[in-house]
Amino acid sequence: MRRAHRSVHRALWPVLALAIAMGFVMALTLRPPPDAGAPPAAEDVNP
């Protein structure tokens, strides 16, 4: 790896990692509560 390549990698990588970590935590905390009722119809469920 060239020096410039390493510098860009070091600058961008933490930003990407932080964005993914935040996205994952938000997706985990904001997910709707489990439905206690009947299971949804097949066409409403994604594979």
Added chain:
Amino acid sequence: MSAGFRAVQWNQAKFVYDAILLAAVALYIGTYIVLGYWLDPPKDEPAAIDMRIRAFGTCAFFMLTIILSIGPLARLDRRFLPLLYNRRHFGVLTFFVALLHASFMVEWFAVQNALPSLYDELTKVSDYGKFIGFPFKALGLLALLILLLMAATSHDFWLAFLTPPVWKSLHMGLYVAYGLVVMHVALGVMQYDRSPLIPAMLAGGFLVVTVLHLVAGWRERAGDISDKLSDDGWLLVGPPLSIPDQGARIVAAPGGERIAVFRDGARIGALSNLCAHQNGPVGEGRIIDGCVTCPWHGYQYRLEDGCAPAPFTEKLATYRVRVAHGMVEVDPRPLAPGTPAAITYQ
């Protein structure tokens, strides 16, 4: 390496690598499906397809996690270098596993005559403004396109055509693909399947990749700190015997690239630390059969002048070397690739 075009430069190491890889993928998917049928037999055809979707999807995620871990692992411990040797085949296989995952998803809709629902899901513009409810399949599709681009340009022809720096930058897209895959699962199956295994898989894989990169990156930083300069601007390397025999010490020029200073008995030569093939760290390799050998893919160069032995044509930049007051010194200004510059010290 090859002196001419060959579709795949097969050798025994690659056959063994690919055989182990294929066996591991088949074992994972087979075990997943057998266990799935045993623990919770699918009630209908869509459920059976759903199991295949999950088997191939999780397999692709684990493969991506491993691929992204190989680089830092190889930097932290040389025993992982064999994994790096044929990493491109690993990547191509990952694309095909991901492609099968996507094709089973299309089949899931098709067997229920619900393909228009898939189309609606991907084209409902208002959903793209949501976070929960975002069309997560679009994220997976984008990741698949990036994997396709990686796989299509994985051949050495593209590496030579695009040049190693451009090719490496392009293949950094794998990090973006990994992020898209994490969010594809987090906004998809994790939203309605409450199994703790899904967040555990995502967080575990992501943490492994992150921690390995942070540790390897921290170690790498030291390598970019410039070494001491003599009064006339030459880099101080150290006494000749501080360079391992048939190995190298890597020094950094101020604001420049790293230089690999090799010793082969009484011969000392300095070459660019960037392999002409993929810009791999030549200085972390050894002298094998009289040639400096890159640890990544075995590209070889003569210590004397940085030229690959005939019939190969790759050349590395060389640097002038001297021994002054018992210390090896290197002129940080590179010579033209292929310029003889090695010395014999007394």
